Amino acid sequence: QVQLQESGPGLVRPSQTLSLSCSVSGGSISGGTFYWTWIRQPAGKGLEWVGRVYASGSTDYNPSLKSRVTISVDTANNQFSLRLTSVTAADTAVYFCARGDYYGYYTIWGQGTMVIVSS
Amino acid sequence: SYVLTQPPSVSLAPGKTARITCGGNNIGSKSVHWYQQKPGQAPVVVIHSDSDRPSGIPERFSGSNSGNTATLTIRGVEAADEADYYCVVWDHTTDEPAVVFGGGTKLSVL
Numbered sequence: 727q728v729q730l731q732e733s734g735p736g737l738v739r740p741s742q743t744l745s746l747s748c749s750v751s752g753g754s755i756s757g758g759t760f761y762w763t764w765i766r767q768p769a770g771k772g773l774e775w776v777g778r779v780y781a782s783g784s785t786d787y788n789p790s791l792k793s794r795v796t797i798s799v800d801t802a803n804n805q806f807s808l809r810l811t812s813v814t815a816a817d818t819a820v821y822f823c824a825r826g827d828y829y830g831y832y833t834i835w836g837q838g839t840m841v842i843v844s845s
Numbered sequence: 846s847y848v849l850t851q852p853p854s855v856s857l858a859p860g861k862t863a864r865i866t867c868g869g870n871n872i873g874s875k876s877v878h879w880y881q882q883k884p885g886q887a888p889v890v891v892i893h894s895d896s897d898r899p900s901g902i903p904e905r906f907s908g909s910n911s912g913n914t915a916t917l918t919i920r921g922v923e924a925a926d927e928a929d930y931y932c933v934v935w936d937h938t939t940d941e942p943a944v945v946f947g948g949g950t951k952l953s954v955l
Binding site: 763765772773774775778786787788789790792822824828829830831832833835836837838 | 846876878880882887888889890893894899929931933934935939941942943944945946947948949
């Protein structure tokens, strides 16, 4: 049973870099044809796709965030990570990591981690 | 960028049939997934690939997709179905392909 767990600071200062990790347990991040994905949700609002990484390291990003986002995979530690630079209050959200297919079908989700951008 | 349009809310009495729409340009040519999200929880897929129901999802949930509208249908709604529902597609019609979420529909069971 594959499980995902997000981790990282809950508070980030404006203009700084948000860094989160998603630990994969119960299976190998390199196994299968899965896309390891970050999705976020501001309080009281809808879901927003941030981007994804394949085990090979290839990535796709939300065009609206592309200039600030980097998603990478660490196969040695069975985890993948999100970096979002130059954050503002608009980046305050619950960040979910998820495993899915090429077409956005996500069957496994982390519980989500709240990140607040504030001075 | 590709836009998916959902009604903000749908309200109905228990036992009725809920139809939640997801509008998008030629969405019928794409594969649509539907997620249910309850407060404080991660989303759960209730329909994938237009009309396939994952194991464990009640048969009351069904999906269709044609033309410019995809629809999630929930027959005989129950209080437990009260949640936010999101449609999702993979759009590759631009130079910057991306997964796109609809704005979400809050289903209220009166």
